[in-house]
Amino acid sequence: MMLLAQYTIIFASVLSLVALGGCFSEHSGVINLGLEGIMVMGALGGAVAMNLFPSTNAFVMILTTVVVAVIFGMIYSVLLAFACINLKADQTLIGTAMNMLGTAVATVVVRSINTSTDPNNVSTTLQYVDQKKLFLVNINGFEFNWFMIIALVILVASYFVLYKTRFGLRLRACGENPQAAASVGINVYKMRWSGVLISGFLGGLGGIVYIMAGVSEWKFEVGVAGFGFLSLAVMIFGQWKPHRIALAALLFGFFRALSNVYTGFDFLAALNIPSQFYNMLPYIISLVVLAFTSKNSAAPKAEGIPYDKGTR
Amino acid sequence: MNQTKKSFLERPGVQAVGAALICVVLGLLIGFIVLSLINPAGAGEAIMTILLNFMTRATTAAQLKALGNTLAKTAPLLMCALSVCFCYKVGLFNIGAPGQYEAGACAALFAALALNLPWYVCILFAAVAGALLGAVSGILKAYRNVNEVISGIMLNWITLYICNMVLSSEAVKDSTSPYSKDLSQANPSSIIPSAGLGNLFSGNKAVTIAIPLAIIAAIVVWVILNKTKFGYELKATGYNKEGARYAGMKEKRNIIVTLIIGGALAGLGAAFLYLTNYTKWETTATSVPGMGFNGIAATFLGGLNPIGTIFASFFIQSITDGGSLIDRMIYPSQISDLISGIIIYLCGFTLFFKYIMTKNKAKRAEKKIKTEKTKEGGNA
Numbered sequence: 001m002m003l004l005a006q007y008t009i010i011f012a013s014v015l016s017l018v019a020l021g022g023c024f025s026e027h028s029g030v031i032n033l034g035l036e037g038i039m040v041m042g043a044l045g046g047a048v049a050m051n052l053f054p055s056t057n058a059f060v061m062i063l064t065t066v067v068v069a070v071i072f073g074m075i076y077s078v079l080l081a082f083a084c085i086n087l088k089a090d091q092t093l094i095g096t097a098m099n100m101l102g103t104a105v106a107t108v109v110v111r112s113i114n115t116s117t118d119p120n121n122v123s124t125t126l127q128y129v130d131q132k133k134l135f136l137v138n139i140n141g142f143e144f145n146w147f148m149i150i151a152l153v154i155l156v157a158s159y160f161v162l163y164k165t166r167f168g169l170r171l172r173a174c175g176e177n178p179q180a181a182a183s184v185g186i187n188v189y190k191m192r193w194s195g196v197l198i199s200g201f202l203g204g205l206g207g208i209v210y211i212m213a214g215v216s217e218w219k220f221e222v223g224v225a226g227f228g229f230l231s232l233a234v235m236i237f238g239q240w241k242p243h244r245i246a247l248a249a250l251l252f253g254f255f256r257a258l259s260n261v262y263t264g265f266d267f268l269a270a271l272n273i274p275s276q277f278y279n280m281l282p283y284i285i286s287l288v289v290l291a292f293t294s295k296n297s298a299a300p301k302a303e304g305i306p307y308d309k310g311t312r
Numbered sequence: 313m314n315q316t317k318k319s320f321l322e323r324p325g326v327q328a329v330g331a332a333l334i335c336v337v338l339g340l341l342i343g344f345i346v347l348s349l350i351n352p353a354g355a356g357e358a359i360m361t362i363l364l365n366f367m368t369r370a371t372t373a374a375q376l377k378a379l380g381n382t383l384a385k386t387a388p389l390l391m392c393a394l395s396v397c398f399c400y401k402v403g404l405f406n407i408g409a410p411g412q413y414e415a416g417a418c419a420a421l422f423a424a425l426a427l428n429l430p431w432y433v434c435i436l437f438a439a440v441a442g443a444l445l446g447a448v449s450g451i452l453k454a455y456r457n458v459n460e461v462i463s464g465i466m467l468n469w470i471t472l473y474i475c476n477m478v479l480s481s482e483a484v485k486d487s488t489s490p491y492s493k494d495l496s497q498a499n500p501s502s503i504i505p506s507a508g509l510g511n512l513f514s515g516n517k518a519v520t521i522a523i524p525l526a527i528i529a530a531i532v533v534w535v536i537l538n539k540t541k542f543g544y545e546l547k548a549t550g551y552n553k554e555g556a557r558y559a560g561m562k563e564k565r566n567i568i569v570t571l572i573i574g575g576a577l578a579g580l581g582a583a584f585l586y587l588t589n590y591t592k593w594e595t596t597a598t599s600v601p602g603m604g605f606n607g608i609a610a611t612f613l614g615g616l617n618p619i620g621t622i623f624a625s626f627f628i629q630s631i632t633d634g635g636s637l638i639d640r641m642i643y644p645s646q647i648s649d650l651i652s653g654i655i656i657y658l659c660g661f662t663l664f665f666k667y668i669m670t671k672n673k674a675k676r677a678e679k680k681i682k683t684e685k686t687k688e689g690g691n692a
Binding site: 033079083087088089090092093094096097098100101103104105107108111112115119122124221222223225226229232233236274276277279280283284286287290291292294295297 | 346350405407452456457458459461462463465466467468469470473474476477598599605608609612640641642644646647649650652653654656657659660661664
């Protein structure tokens with residue numbers, strides 16, 4: 001039971017972080033389908049940081065990992081911002097390209113690192129067994145992870161920024177009606193760049209949290225297994241609002257956690273359902289949920305449409 | 313002046329090819345830079361290996377055999393690319409193609425190994441399975457407003473696990489390995505016939521009539537999209553859903569039909585690979601096969617034209633195969649995925665490249681008009 005709660009919360013943290021990233025980007029008017037790729041890059045950054053600068057001090061280790069992951073995510077999101085905001089490229093296409101590219105880049109980098117330390121090592125796996133322990137605090141069998149607190153703080157901060165600050169109001173204006181926003185002197189390009197960069201920040205962070213959630217090594221060939229897209233489903237289910245996203249993330253996180261720990265429950269193990277079914281569960285739930293919630297979507301009105309100064 | 317005759321750079325065909333070439337050259341250049349960063353000594357040779365692929369083999373016979381392998385894998389890739397291309401023309405981004413491909417593989421292998429059916433029935437099974445999956449995305453899009461990209465991705469993963477479950481059954485899976493059974497032993501009638509094509513490629517058994525069938529499919533897709541009322545209606549729906557409805561077209565039906573056709577194409581693609589007995593399905597697979605995603609690359613590189621897609625598919629498959637030939641102890645073979653990724657990313661800029669090609673001409677024309685006007689002004 002403790003284990004289920006622990007996994008639910010850590011997966012919910014990942015989903016809410018990345019979904020909030022998508023939320024910022026979409027509120028500014030740019031659909032970020034590249035979140036999956038951004039997560040991979042964040043994960044890569046974090047894992048490389050843990051490998052190259054191992055530290056025994058928990059605070060230093062967490063700080064370097066997070067900072068590098070976030071920087072990787074933000075740098076990678078520039079690809080989306082530049083193509084979609086400045087060159088008005090198709091946002092779906094660029095997002096898809098970023099997902100493919102992210103996994104390819106991560107695989108190439110990790111393999112090169114592995115081969116450079118040991119010429120016979122051609123795997124695409126990075127390990128961080130000792131480093132990971134610094135992130136955990138054991139409280140009566142519940143493995144508390146510092147990332148949980150970070151996710152909570154970011155959740156509250158996102159709500160505050162989006163709804164209580166001038167920046168948030170302007171950002172949302174650019175996603176609803178960029179022409180109207182421009183007419184009162186808001187720089188739409190700058191706002192959309194900030195939206196995408198924030199999503200890079202949060203996506204990168206989500207990526208490193210994801211690969212450290214259940215295991216102490218990651219095979220970069222598999223990317224992040226559709227988690228970026230699950231986060232987008234969470235965002236849609238959460239109606240682009242931080243507090244609802246948090247609840248949606250908990251629901252999805254629960255089903256994802258089930259696939260990790262179902263063998264620990266006697267009644268579930270007794271049902272003798274193949275493990276493949278539990279692996280499918282989060283994706284099935286998200287399809288069903290989307291089928292019932294997409295009809296009355298509260299999506300920002302101008303999302304997906306490139307902003308052109310000339311059209312009024 | 314001759315306003316009707318467009319200059320060379322303004323012709324749409326030339327622009328599409330030009331933009332594709334720019335993408336390819338830039339993609340290869342970046343690939344070369346990455347290779348140089350890993351190990352500068354062999355980078356030039358490695359990039360040439362990727363580019364030349366089968367040409368690097370020593371003898372002509374070996375070259376032909378390798379070309380045959382690449383062609384055998386181009387057929388399924390082309391089908392996936394056609395699936396994406398067809399849907400994109402109707403305004404739908406069929407990122408569910410990998411899932412439809414998986415469904416096709418699952419149905420084809422199940423029909424071949426568990427039901428012992430001949431190849432042409434297995435192919436039908438694959439098409440129907442892909443179409444069904446496409447229909448799910450289509451219905452969700454038309455009636456529940458679910459973005460086809462999100463539903464496609466979810467279905468990719470769901471289908472992967474379903475496939476693993478179905479193909480793990482005793483009738484299909486080899487008892488000693490995680491792979492599906494060898495078709496040539498279990499059910500030779502399910503292998504797509506070669507019709508003598510294999511002999512052209514040094515007796516390569518992977519070369520079958522699947523290759524010409526895929527090319528015919530490309531031509532059929534081109535005809536449907538450009539020469540039929542049905543295709544026109546679908547494209548109209550893609551341009552403007554509301555407008556199509558206003559003109560009396562059933563826009564919801566069109567969306568569903570499009571994804572059904574797209575799904576069938578991708579499903580057929582899987583049959584074209586797995587029924588040649590070239591590869592087997594791995595029932596412990598944990599990642600969605602790259603074939604469908606490479607199809608997206610081929611589509612956009614082909615300038616969203618079914619005929620252009622044939623060449624683009626061959627190129628993408630060729631560099632993917634070339635990537636597996638480079639020295640694995642020095643360079644990761646995934647460098648080809650990296651190059652395809654960069655190429656798709658750059659394809660997003662196609663509009664921008666075309667704009668630059670037209671802009672030069674427009675600038676000159678503008679200058680001309682200006683000078684003429686000032687002359688007129690001077691005369692008056």
